[in-house]
Amino acid sequence: MTKYTYTEKKDTRSGFGAGLLEAGKRNPKVVALCADLVGSLKMQDFINAFPERFVQVGIAEANMMGIAAGLTIGGHVPFTGTFANFSTGRVYDQIRQSIAYSDKNVKICASHAGLTLGEDGATHQILEDIGMMKMLPGMTVINPCDYNQTKAATIAIAEHHGPVYLRFGRPVVPIFTPADQVFEIGKAWMVSEGTDVTIVATGHLVWEAIQAGEQLEAMGISAEIINIHTIKPFDEEAVLRSIAKTGCVVTAEEHNRLGGLGDSVAQALVKNKPAPQEYIAVNDSFGESGTPEQLMTKYGLDAKHIVAAAQKVIQRKG
Amino acid sequence: MTQDIQELKGIASQVRRDVVRMVHGSQSGHPGGSLGCTDFLVALYFSVMKHDPSFNMDGVNEDLFFLSNGHISPVFYSVLARSGYFGVAELATFRKLDSRLQGHPTTHEHLPGIRIASGSLGQGLSVGIGAALSKKLNGDDRLVFTLHGDGELQEGQIWEAAMFAPHNRVDNLIATVDVNGQQIDGPTKVVLSLGDLHAKFAAFGWEVMEMKGNDMAAVVEGLQKAIGLSGNGKPVVILMQTDMGAGVDFMMGSHKWHGVAPNDAQLEQALNQLEESLGDY
Numbered sequence: 001m002t003k004y005t006y007t008e009k010k011d012t013r014s015g016f017g018a019g020l021l022e023a024g025k026r027n028p029k030v031v032a033l034c035a036d037l038v039g040s041l042k043m044q045d046f047i048n049a050f051p052e053r054f055v056q057v058g059i060a061e062a063n064m065m066g067i068a069a070g071l072t073i074g075g076h077v078p079f080t081g082t083f084a085n086f087s088t089g090r091v092y093d094q095i096r097q098s099i100a101y102s103d104k105n106v107k108i109c110a111s112h113a114g115l116t117l118g119e120d121g122a123t124h125q126i127l128e129d130i131g132m133m134k135m136l137p138g139m140t141v142i143n144p145c146d147y148n149q150t151k152a153a154t155i156a157i158a159e160h161h162g163p164v165y166l167r168f169g170r171p172v173v174p175i176f177t178p179a180d181q182v183f184e185i186g187k188a189w190m191v192s193e194g195t196d197v198t199i200v201a202t203g204h205l206v207w208e209a210i211q212a213g214e215q216l217e218a219m220g221i222s223a224e225i226i227n228i229h230t231i232k233p234f235d236e237e238a239v240l241r242s243i244a245k246t247g248c249v250v251t252a253e254e255h256n257r258l259g260g261l262g263d264s265v266a267q268a269l270v271k272n273k274p275a276p277q278e279y280i281a282v283n284d285s286f287g288e289s290g291t292p293e294q295l296m297t298k299y300g301l302d303a304k305h306i307v308a309a310a311q312k313v314i315q316r317k318g
Numbered sequence: 319m320t321q322d323i324q325e326l327k328g329i330a331s332q333v334r335r336d337v338v339r340m341v342h343g344s345q346s347g348h349p350g351g352s353l354g355c356t357d358f359l360v361a362l363y364f365s366v367m368k369h370d371p372s373f374n375m376d377g378v379n380e381d382l383f384f385l386s387n388g389h390i391s392p393v394f395y396s397v398l399a400r401s402g403y404f405g406v407a408e409l410a411t412f413r414k415l416d417s418r419l420q421g422h423p424t425t426h427e428h429l430p431g432i433r434i435a436s437g438s439l440g441q442g443l444s445v446g447i448g449a450a451l452s453k454k455l456n457g458d459d460r461l462v463f464t465l466h467g468d469g470e471l472q473e474g475q476i477w478e479a480a481m482f483a484p485h486n487r488v489d490n491l492i493a494t495v496d497v498n499g500q501q502i503d504g505p506t507k508v509v510l511s512l513g514d515l516h517a518k519f520a521a522f523g524w525e526v527m528e529m530k531g532n533d534m535a536a537v538v539e540g541l542q543k544a545i546g547l548s549g550n551g552k553p554v555v556i557l558m559q560t561d562m563g564a565g566v567d568f569m570m571g572s573h574k575w576h577g578v579a580p581n582d583a584q585l586e587q588a589l590n591q592l593e594e595s596l597g598d599y
Binding site: 031052053055057058060062063064065066067068069070071072073074075076078093094096097098101102103104 | 382435445
């Protein structure tokens with residue numbers, strides 16, 4: 001198995017902040033909007049560099065989405081920033097009509113996604129956002145796994161024409177992807193090759209999948225680990241090629257098992273060549289208060305549960 | 319472009335014919351608000367706005383218009399076609415399969431003149447603000463116009479936008495509210511009273527004007543006055559008094575014609591009241 005180590009932990013939202021600043025330097029048409037969460041979204045560096053290109057909308061997310069749509073007319077590339085819950089569920093119709101159906105070049109950037117938001121609890125821990133956003137025709141959905149990948153993704157979406165949902169998180173997590181990576185939208189990343197089971201992971205679960213892969217290797221099980229950072233468009237070919245080799249798959253995501261990455265994999269399988277699949281995801285429930293680590297353990301979103309799911313799915317192979 | 323009120327009235331009469339014929343042709347759509355806002359849209363597109371029917375989405379150095387109450391699409395489509403954005407024959411496809419003239423306006427079918435989808439209410443003021451900010455960033459001194467129904471003001475997003483625009487000195491924006499006092503379920507006063515709109519917008523920090531919306535001379539004069547008030551640090555809102563169904567006597571003043579198509583006899587009765595000034599499509 002390919003070895004991954006880290007020397008530093010950082011939050012993916014800081015990767016967004018750094019990427020936004022870089023995107024702003026590269027393209028003077030990049031503008032940013034925020035709904036009273038500048039510090040949480042790490043947007044201050046962009047604001048300091050380009051104060052005239054920042055719009056503070058206050059606690060009014062629906063208005064923010066509409067203003068962003070309007071800003072594209074005249075050639076601007078708006079990045080909206082708020083928590084994932086307020087970036088999606090709260091403003092679904094505004095995104096649907098004014099952005100997605102209107103084909104507006106808006107980048108919806110969403111922090112504090114999933115359980116790892118932690119102590120604020122279920123009101124803020126959205127676990128349905130990937131499903132909602134991937135159902136919108138024309139929407140690109142990206143869920144990067146660490147600081148470097150989030151920074152690279154932020155820069156990449158500024159150069160991509162069309163609406164994008166970029167989902168990232170609150171806690172510090174290991175940095176294990178290269179700082180100089182070029183982010184290719186829609187292209188799976190082969191984290192580690194293997195032969196017995198495919199693990200397809202996104203977001204914070206990629207590091208957990210790597211830990212699980214090492215534990216499985218110690219048990220004599222060879223796991224192939226694929227990072228799907230772009231949920232839509234989905235790199236079906238890379239996933240199917242791997243599962244054709246290994247014969248089974250575990251999907252891992254910080255999201256409801258309904259509507260997320262796991263369902264995209266399952267759909268690809270049933271359309272092509274069915275194979276056993278186990279889901280590592282939240283089992284159709286809301287979250288609750290707790291530390292990120294406590295929650296990921298309680299809801300089964302960690303390396304230990306990925307290992308168990310891999311052992312189970314290998315047993316299910318014919 | 320014309321300042322000739324008689325000529326504008328003639329265009330408005332033709333647009334009203336288009337509206338009732340389109341709604342009759344598909345046996346669906348919203349004639350009431352369309353007829354009420356005909357004079358306003360004709361004045362905007364034929365007299366007031368600087369705009370280019372060859373159409374590009376960005377509209378730099380043009381005045382832009384956003385229809386927030388998208389259900390009055392018939393009048394919008396007619397005015398765009400009569401201004402040269404697309405051929406008038408296409409009006410016959412309104413609300414039919416494979417048409418660019420969808421029930422509610424959309425950019426999705428690439429119909430020239432449409433810059434945003436609307437229909438789900440309350441979103442167009444935010445979009446207009448965004449376009450106005452885009453113009454300021456581009457150093458483009460042209461204006462952004464929006465139109466809203468009065469019932470639409472019951473949507474919360476409108477008031478988010480209403481708070482934002484004065485705070486941010488979005489003074490290149492002229493929003494107009496079609497105050498016809500009617501919505502689908504009845505008079506606004508019965509369904510959900512809007513209160514004193516003049517006082518409400520003024521309290522939010524807007525420059526507030528009132529205008530008679532079915533008197534062409536008053537509309538042209540009112541819009542010119544609004545343009546004069548722009549650029550002074552405040553967004554401008556025009557409270558435009560109209561009659562739902564204006565121009566067709568049996569449709570006037572009643573919410574019953576909000577979203578109902580005329581039958582053959584009613585169409586004939588309506589067309590008898592409207593001069594065919596430019597030739598039917």
